[in-house]
Amino acid sequence: MLPIATYKYTTTNIGDDIQPYAIEQLLGQRTEKVYRDHLYRQTKPVALVGNSWYFVTSPWSSLEATLRGGRMFPPPECVTPLYIGISISRRAEKYMLSPEGIAHLKKYSPIGCRDSHTLEMLKTRGVEAYYTGCPTMTLQNKYSERTDDIYIVDTDRRQRPGGLLRRLTSNPVKGEDFTPLIPESIRRHATTLTHLVDFGDDQEKRYAYVDNLIRAYSTARLVITTRLHVALPCAALGTPCILLHKSDFRFTGYDFLKMYHPGNIQDCDWNPDTLPIPDVSQHKAGMTKTILDWVAEIQGRGA
Secondary structure (H helix, E strand, O other): OOOEEEEEOOOOEOHHHHHHHHHHHHHOOOOEEEEHHHHHHOOOOEEEEOOEEEOOOOHHHHHHHHHOOOOOOOOOOOEEEEOOOEEEOOOOHHHHOOHHHHHHHHHOOOEEEOOHHHHHHHHOOOOOEEEOOOHHHHOOOOOOOOOOOEEEEOOOOOOOOOOHHHHHOOOOOOOOOOHHHOOHHHHOOOEEEOOEOOOOOOHHHHHHHHHHHHHHHHHOOEEEEOOHHHHHHHHHHOOOEEEEOOOOHHHOOOOOOOEEOOOOHHHOOOOOOOOOOOOOHHHHHHHHHHHHHHHHHHHHHOO
């Protein structure tokens, strides 16, 4: 029977790990791990829940893939994927939308897309695809009580951690500093958190950090962030969350997320008692069924 696998990361953004963490919570078990950015290295047969934002690669990864005689995408034949909640970044287009990549995606369609941008991109190339949203919306809140804690998560332009080489091969710091938009009365009583880490590929450290974040988001009175992988988990966990962001392609399809920026911040309701929580129950139910049905089918093949 093929082992079920999810992605493993070395990135400085722990939001990547919240996605496989949510899938493993859904399955009730830990899974095999496959490096997202080094799929071409995979030799062990696995059934991969292939959700992610593709690709965050360094020039070294691309060079290594070429030297090894392999492509960044599609993965080797030993990988049997379920593509659900995928997002194709502009950096990934040349890898994933090659003739070989399109043929692979058609073979394993329909493809569940994390954003409308990816959905339309695949449809225009003849790939059967549908919108799922992100698997972080399958998270369940296992905590019964709320605290009075308020968390502010990465609303500034914080520098990525790590040494010189790490910074050179990471995405550059970008975006605006939204912290001044937050009322001083809230900032005074809030705790600052970050999704930027430097744990490398230490899976236990990465998941321990995610555990602490999910506990905080599950029990918080209010969370304020610029990050999609804070806003979506908070919606799934029933936690009031204010998203400070100007939409880009990664946020397309999430019409239920109200985004605030300097142009409309005057409309923001900062009161967690009256702040509406998006209803993601349909997304949660759809992805839960798709993933569990696929896992049951994979396991049934090996029975």
